[in-house]
Amino acid sequence: MTSTIELQVSAKKFTDQVLQTLLATPRPLPDPYLGMQLQRVRYSAASLRRDVMASYRLLHVNAGQDQGPGYNDINARQTQLAVDVTVEITAEPNIAAQPNRLATPDVTIDGTLVFDLEVKQSSIGVLALETRFRDLEVGISLPSIAGVVDPKQWAIDKLKSLLNPKPLKIDLSDTLAKGLQFWNQGIALDATGNALVIRAEVANDGNPYRWTDFYNGAITERLGGADWAVVALPGDLSLTIQTEIWGRLTQALGHYRVRTVDVQYSGHGDRASFTITPYLNVWEDGVEVLGNVVSATFGISVGYEAGKIVVEIDASAADDLADGIRAVIAGFVAAFVPLAGWLAAIVLNEVLGVLLDEVSHKVAEIASGIDGLPKGTTVEDIARFQYRARIPFTAPSALPGAITTFSADAEAVAVGGTWNVTNLSPGELKVTTSRFARNAPFVSCGVLGYSTLEAFDADPAGSISMHAEAELTSTGTAPVSVDRVIPVRMPATDGSTGLTFVPGDNALPSKLELDGPGSLQLAEPIVVEVRTSIGVVRLRFDQVTSTVITLPELKRLRTQIKANLAYCDAEQIPIWWLKKHDLISGGPDLTAEEIKAKLLEETVTTIPAYY
Numbered sequence: 001m002t003s004t005i006e007l008q009v010s011a012k013k014f015t016d017q018v019l020q021t022l023l024a025t026p027r028p029l030p031d032p033y034l035g036m037q038l039q040r041v042r043y044s045a046a047s048l049r050r051d052v053m054a055s056y057r058l059l060h061v062n063a064g065q066d067q068g069p070g071y072n073d074i075n076a077r078q079t080q081l082a083v084d085v086t087v088e089i090t091a092e093p094n095i096a097a098q099p100n101r102l103a104t105p106d107v108t109i110d111g112t113l114v115f116d117l118e119v120k121q122s123s124i125g126v127l128a129l130e131t132r133f134r135d136l137e138v139g140i141s142l143p144s145i146a147g148v149v150d151p152k153q154w155a156i157d158k159l160k161s162l163l164n165p166k167p168l169k170i171d172l173s174d175t176l177a178k179g180l181q182f183w184n185q186g187i188a189l190d191a192t193g194n195a196l197v198i199r200a201e202v203a204n205d206g207n208p209y210r211w212t213d214f215y216n217g218a219i220t221e222r223l224g225g226a227d228w229a230v231v232a233l234p235g236d237l238s239l240t241i242q243t244e245i246w247g248r249l250t251q252a253l254g255h256y257r258v259r260t261v262d263v264q265y266s267g268h269g270d271r272a273s274f275t276i277t278p279y280l281n282v283w284e285d286g287v288e289v290l291g292n293v294v295s296a297t298f299g300i301s302v303g304y305e306a307g308k309i310v311v312e313i314d315a316s317a318a319d320d321l322a323d324g325i326r327a328v329i330a331g332f333v334a335a336f337v338p339l340a341g342w343l344a345a346i347v348l349n350e351v352l353g354v355l356l357d358e359v360s361h362k363v364a365e366i367a368s369g370i371d372g373l374p375k376g377t378t379v380e381d382i383a384r385f386q387y388r389a390r391i392p393f394t395a396p397s398a399l400p401g402a403i404t405t406f407s408a409d410a411e412a413v414a415v416g417g418t419w420n421v422t423n424l425s426p427g428e429l430k431v432t433t434s435r436f437a438r439n440a441p442f443v444s445c446g447v448l449g450y451s452t453l454e455a456f457d458a459d460p461a462g463s464i465s466m467h468a469e470a471e472l473t474s475t476g477t478a479p480v481s482v483d484r485v486i487p488v489r490m491p492a493t494d495g496s497t498g499l500t501f502v503p504g505d506n507a508l509p510s511k512l513e514l515d516g517p518g519s520l521q522l523a524e525p526i527v528v529e530v531r532t533s534i535g536v537v538r539l540r541f542d543q544v545t546s547t548v549i550t551l552p553e554l555k556r557l558r559t560q561i562k563a564n565l566a567y568c569d570a571e572q573i574p575i576w577w578l579k580k581h582d583l584i585s586g587g588p589d590l591t592a593e594e595i596k597a598k599l600l601e602e603t604v605t606t607i608p609a610y611y
Contacts, residue, residue, distance in 0.1 A: 006231040015046035026481035026533035030161040038158040040088040054078035060206030076215030081115040099540035111138040125173025191217035226416030234265040267408030271303040304406030427476020435542040439467040445568030464518040468541040480508040488527040
């Protein structure tokens with residue numbers, strides 16, 4: 001029965017994660033406009049600030065004669081995300097004039113991207129953290145861009161097209177009682193600048209003073225050295241315990257009737273304690289026994305140690321209510337829904353559900369070895385109706401890292417943990433290309449291989465093929481996408497010319513390959529444009545240096561065929577036969593392994609030297 005819940009995140013961890021998310025999510029560069037291409041956005045730093053004012057609308061339920069929902073408008077500080085960037089812009093003619101490498105940018109803009117952070121309820125109990133582009137802040141003057149009247153607006157339009165982050169969904173629906181919703185929610189940076197806080201309220205009063213203080217940073221930071229923390233109010237937990245236990249006792253106690261349930265909370269450091277006293281009237285034959293009131297007190301405390309939730313239940317004072325102990329203990333599970341429901345309701349329900357099956361020392365024996373409990377769970381039988389459970393507990397997938405802290409004081413109960421941020425590094429686009437070169441025919445091991453050699457000797461020009469390739473890589477660890485490969489100038493690849501084109505992969509590293517017949521003649525170089533998430537590059541594949549096959553080149557190609565054949569047959573054909581057929585040079589006899597090693601040294605690559 002949550003009335004207020006907070007998610008606090010270390011501002012430093014949040015901004016570190018923002019930079020890593022920008023690196024980890026490649027985005028296609030927008031198309032060129034007015035002859036200019038946005039080539040690269042380099043992210044250098046991120047920070048949070050609240051320097052501007054904004055208007056917020058708070059919803060509430062009208063009182064008195066004004067029925068239905070109403071609202072209050074307030075003015076308070078706007079929390080913003082600022083990302084320092086370097087924007088590189090290149091003219092299309094310069095990209096074309098500098099093939100096989102990333103062209104030098106014509107315009108470089110150093111500035112800061114500013115985003116407004118907002119939280120809305122996208123559906124019942126589900127919050128959406130939205131990042132809205134607000135501005136590009138630059139220095140005193142913005143560099144001019146050829147052919148562009150308003151260079152800042154040009155840059156903003158392209159950056160908005162490139163950076164369009166989707167809302168981050170945070171599901172808190174498990175913290176809500178049936179039929180309730182969050183009336184107001186928001187995000188703010190605390191006054192110290194250390195914590196970014198998301199708050200959601202079920203309370204329907206839309207209190208303008210409370211929310212103005214929140215947006216202005218008047219927030220108690222409860223990270224306690226952790227990277228994130230989920231914060232709940234003790235009053236919410238106590239009310240939930242009271243309601244759940246009242247309902248369960250009403251159903252389970254038979255001749256008892258619940259008069260009231262008193263719940264007292266105390267928070268002391270790393271432990272939250274609840275003292276619960278149900279007051280019961282005794283009924284006999286459907287008639288209340290006046291003056292006969294039964295009460296008993298038991299306690300529940302929750303803490304955390306070394307990766308485990310520690311739950312202690314002391315119901316030793318409630319022996320007289322043995323028949324109802326199951327219901328009393330069961331109420332505890334629901335009591336932690338506001339805090340642990342989002343993080344660990346399933347775990348706590350599984351473990352504490354075991355305790356509902358027995359109310360004696362057998363609980364410990366059964367629970368410690370039962371199937372379905374998290375591995376490493378132990379339940380200790382301290383004394384009659386006193387138990388201590390240690391439950392392995394890790395952070396859910398919604399929050400990266402692990403749970404490390406549990407804290408409680410008079411105002412709040414908080415669970416906190418670590419946030420593991422990746423360490424991707426941006427890289428430079430590296431391009432390696434080759435011109436077309438003659439390639440020896442494929443050699444099959446066996447009889448067919450020797451027919452390949454005979455065909456080459458009979459018609460060298462008809463046996464060889466042409467091959468060119470380009471490889472694109474990044475020097476960093478951040479992923480880079482290949483978004484489009486566009487043939488700018490290329491002969492037909494429909495079979496009429498014999499040319500084939502393999503455009504490579506959709507991410508770096510990527511290799512593009514061109515193959516054609518030995519008779520391939522290019523009127524002009526082939527040009528291909530490759531659009532990656534870190535730059536647009538033009539690749540140029542030139543014709544073979546000479547259209548005439550020289551004698552040294554014939555020898556090189558024939559040597560390669562011979563080397564491949566000898567490598568295939570070294571273990572099967574006698575050495576004298578290889579020598580006789582001029583497949584290896586004369587001299588002392590060599591073993592098969594020695595022949596292989598020698599051939600590997602002598603084999604000539606099919607691809608000429610790279611540019």
